[in-house]
Amino acid sequence: MQSGTGFEIRTIFGALVVATAMAVITAGPAGAVDDTTTTTFTVSAGALGINAPATAPLGTGAAGGTITAQMGNVVVTDARAQLAPTWAATVASGDFTTGTATTDETIANDLVGYWSGPAISPSGSGATFVPGQPTAGDVVTLAASRPAFSLTAGVGNNSVTWNPTLIVNVPAAAVAGGYTGTVTHSVV
The missing domain is CATH 2.60.40 (Immunoglobulin-like)
Structure with missing residues (x-):
């Protein structure tokens, strides 16, 4: 049973390490700051x-x-x-x-x-x-x-x-x- 317990502990520990690494990757580096840019454009108006x-010949009558x-x-x-x-x-x-x-x-x-x-x-x-x-x-x-x-x-x-x-x-x-x-x- 000892060997099975060690395997289970290693699996749980490995899963915990992977989950922690994923959290760090998705959260970004420590101290990261976001900045947004407001973008604009114009739709132009024509006439x-x-x-x-220019001419319209109507025929003869x-x-x-x-x-x-x-x-x-x-x-x-x-x-x-x-x-x-x-x-x-x-x-x-x-x-x-x-x-x-x-x-x-x-x-x-x-x-x-x-x-x-x-x-x-x-x-x-x-x-x-x-x-x-x-x-x-x-x-x-x-x-x-x-x-x-x-x-x-x-x-x-x-x-x-x-x-x-x-x-x-x-x-x-x-x-x-x-x-x-x-x-x-x-x-x-």
Whole structure:
């Protein structure tokens, strides 16, 4: 029994030495002091912008008829990185003229219809985009500034694209020629 007792004592002593060594290793050297570093960084804010086609040829139509065409993609990009961003895009138009822009060579902006259509490739966390005129049945004239699109909810950066349609009601007395006018999209 003596030999068995010695073995047990050595095993217990060995386990005690290992446990003590582990405690010393995990506790670190005697007298160790911790120090913490507060780290910081900044998320930068960008801008809110809108981009529309530089030109939009709408085609040809007869006096007394209509000309209907899409303008091309309009894109709002919001890189302001806000907690609760919102924005509103509007559209306005001047008159369309040909020749020397006399009364007979002018198609007034109240004869030009606009509808934004739905969002194309919207992006943004929780973003809720609202088209000004989602369907052709919602068309408005450009006699005054009109809502085109808006963001009513979301978090952080977002963007949306739409391809608005213009409908020009050509008066029966319109003078033949190439008419030019400016359609302006804005965002705030």
